[in-house]
Amino acid sequence: MADLSTTYLGLKLKNPIIIGSSGLTNSVENIKEAAANGAAAVVLKSLFEEQIQHAANQAIAQNEQADFNTEAKEYIRNYTRINDVDTYLNLIRESKNAVDIPIIASINCVSMAEWTEFAKRIEAAGADALELNIFILPSDPHFSGEQNEQIYFEIINKVIKTVKIPVAVKISYYFSGLAKMALKLSWTGIAGLVLFNRFYSPDIDIENFELKSSNVFSSPAELPISLRWVAMLSSKVQCDISASTGVHDGKAVIKELLAGAKAVQIASVIYKKGFQEIGVMLTELESWMDRHNFASTDQFIGKMSVGKAENPAVYERVQFMKHFSGIE
């Protein structure tokens, strides 16, 4: 029987499927269900700087008549923050007690704020690793790409100095020099890169002239974005890569591993089909490995990456010339 195990961030995983950070991983019940259905690890729902501030502001607004002075408001903000952070730390502790798969904590950073202290507490609570979900939408015309990128390095350097557990960084593809940025990130000492996060995106309701959210869940058609970059970067970066976005079936898991990912992170497919889909995906992976005589994942991880594929130029191709696509 094929050995599905892999290593990611120095953690031994029984198979390459990780449940990505989302509402699927924000309770012990869900995490138990994920583990029972075969997930090799989970990334907890991110704790957001914004979320903490929002909760504090709500608590203040709900007590309008109390007319808090500045000191009282600050007290409430601190209290809410401590409360949210404590709830998160409890989730780590309880999950560690409930399941025997690695628990990867996640924090969303848009600035350095107080996350260094928080990272220490996450480590103390028993998290096996920490994923930094960093995203700065490069929408401010006053900020150059370099200035935006600098923020990533500041956050990473501080967190890395603070904790001993492996740190992964989950990024978007909004970089003008994505390949160089990924390389530079991998040189900071992080243990992994997650390619890519998928974001809340806007849409317009043309009948009611309202702004709304576009599809919250990915579709399998989004897979090629991460597939291309995993393949292009996996043999170059000095850390592991896990693939995220558009992995909806066993075939997609196989493709990402062939491209060089050590593991994949899934969310949308589980929202749509339930945790039992993990088993379906693993069965597909296993029967494919048997069919191709692969006894273990390390025999084929990266086999189709830019460094090893026979015709890697395909990854660089971006224009639909008839010659390549067969379509005029």
Ligand SMILES: Cc1cc2nc3c(=O)[nH]c(=O)nc-3n(C[C@H](O)[C@H](O)[C@H](O)COP(=O)(O)O)c2cc1C
């Ligand atoms: C409802 C929902 C909530 C999410 N929350 C987070 C989050 O808190 N932190 C994070 O890093 N990613 C979050 N994500 C992104 C997922 O972890 C994942 O990267 C993305 O959905 C792409 O994977 P998929 O195609 O398998 O859905 C969320 C995704 C969904 C659908």
